[in-house]
Amino acid sequence: MNLITEDSPLILVADDDKVTRACLRQAMEQEGYRVIEANDGESCLATFTRTQPDVVLLDAVMPIMDGFTCCNKLKDLDPEQRTPILMITALEDAESVNHAFESGAVDFVTKPIHWAVLYQRVRRLIKQVRLYAELERANQELKRLATSDGLTQVANRRHFDEYLDQEWQRSQREQAPLSLLLCDIDFFKPFNDTYGHQSGDECLQKIAALLQEAAKRSLDLAARYGGEEFAIILPNTDLEGAEQVAQDIQTNLQDLAIPHRKSQVGEIVTISMGVATTIPVPFIAPRMLIEAADRALYQAKDSGRNCYRTFQLP
Known part of the structure; x- marks a missing residue:
C-alpha cells in the first residue's frame, strides 16, 4: 500500500451499495489516495461542498437521486469543472454512456469493475487535476506580475488606471463616494x-x-x-474617511523614522499628500479625480510639505 498523507489526493466515492464502497475505498487507499464516502446523491453533494475532493467516483444507479442527476448538480457546484467525475455504471448501452457525458462525467467504467482500468483512469484524472492546478497557479502569478510594480510589489500604474475606472463606474451606479490619495516622497532626489x-x-x-x-x-x-509617487484608491470612502487614512499614514511614517539628513522638513523621510473625494456622475471622467488630488498635492507642497491637503469635487 502506498503511503497516505494529508497531501494525498482525495477521492469521493458515492455509491448506495456498502460492499461496493468498501471495495472502492480499499482499492483507492492501496493507490495512496485518501477516501471519503457518500451513500446517496444528497450526501454526495453535501460532502463535495464540504471537502472539495480531487476526483469523484459516482455510481450511476442510486435510489431517490440517480447518478446522472447528482452529476448535473455537481456540475452546478463546480461550473469550471475543476473536479472530474468518473461514472461507475452497469449500463453499457450507448444512450446511458451519452447521458453520463452529457451530465458532466469526464469518464466512466462499467460494472463489474475492471480494477486495472479503474486505477489507470483515476491516475490520469489525478494527473489532469494536478496539471490544471499548476496552470492556474502559473496564470495567477502571471496576472500578479502584469499588475504589480516590480520593485515595490504594490499595484502598478496600469492596474491603478484600470481599477480607478472600474470603481468609478461602480460608484457612479451606486452613488457612493470615491476617494483618492496621491502621495509624493519629499525631497527624494x-x-x-x-x-x-x-x-x-x-x-x-x-x-x-x-x-x-x-x-x-x-x-x-x-x-x-510613478517614480516616488504613490496612490491609494478608497472606494465607498467620504472625505472624512480619506483624511483619517492620510493621518494614519503620517503617524506610521513618523514612527518608521527613515533617516533623511538632506530633507528640508526634518531629519527623517516624509511625504506630502493630496486627498480628493467625489460621488461620480456621468459628465465627470475619472481623470478629474486625479487632477483634483494632484491639485491638493501641490497645495500640500506649497504649504511646506510633510502634510496633506484636500479637495472635494462637486
Missing part, C-alpha cells in the same frame, strides 16, 4: 544622491509597504503611480 540608489529603492519599498497597510479593506488599492 537628495535622498538618492546622499544614500545611493539601493537605499532609495529600499526607501520606496518601505513606503509602499506602509501604504499597502493603510489600504486595509479588500476594496482599497495601493499603487505606485
Whole structure:
C-alpha cells in the first residue's frame, strides 16, 4: 500500500451499495489516495461542498437521486469543472454512456469493475487535476506580475488606471463616494544622491509597504503611480474617511523614522499628500479625480510639505 498523507489526493466515492464502497475505498487507499464516502446523491453533494475532493467516483444507479442527476448538480457546484467525475455504471448501452457525458462525467467504467482500468483512469484524472492546478497557479502569478510594480510589489500604474475606472463606474451606479490619495516622497532626489540608489529603492519599498497597510479593506488599492509617487484608491470612502487614512499614514511614517539628513522638513523621510473625494456622475471622467488630488498635492507642497491637503469635487 502506498503511503497516505494529508497531501494525498482525495477521492469521493458515492455509491448506495456498502460492499461496493468498501471495495472502492480499499482499492483507492492501496493507490495512496485518501477516501471519503457518500451513500446517496444528497450526501454526495453535501460532502463535495464540504471537502472539495480531487476526483469523484459516482455510481450511476442510486435510489431517490440517480447518478446522472447528482452529476448535473455537481456540475452546478463546480461550473469550471475543476473536479472530474468518473461514472461507475452497469449500463453499457450507448444512450446511458451519452447521458453520463452529457451530465458532466469526464469518464466512466462499467460494472463489474475492471480494477486495472479503474486505477489507470483515476491516475490520469489525478494527473489532469494536478496539471490544471499548476496552470492556474502559473496564470495567477502571471496576472500578479502584469499588475504589480516590480520593485515595490504594490499595484502598478496600469492596474491603478484600470481599477480607478472600474470603481468609478461602480460608484457612479451606486452613488457612493470615491476617494483618492496621491502621495509624493519629499525631497527624494537628495535622498538618492546622499544614500545611493539601493537605499532609495529600499526607501520606496518601505513606503509602499506602509501604504499597502493603510489600504486595509479588500476594496482599497495601493499603487505606485510613478517614480516616488504613490496612490491609494478608497472606494465607498467620504472625505472624512480619506483624511483619517492620510493621518494614519503620517503617524506610521513618523514612527518608521527613515533617516533623511538632506530633507528640508526634518531629519527623517516624509511625504506630502493630496486627498480628493467625489460621488461620480456621468459628465465627470475619472481623470478629474486625479487632477483634483494632484491639485491638493501641490497645495500640500506649497504649504511646506510633510502634510496633506484636500479637495472635494462637486
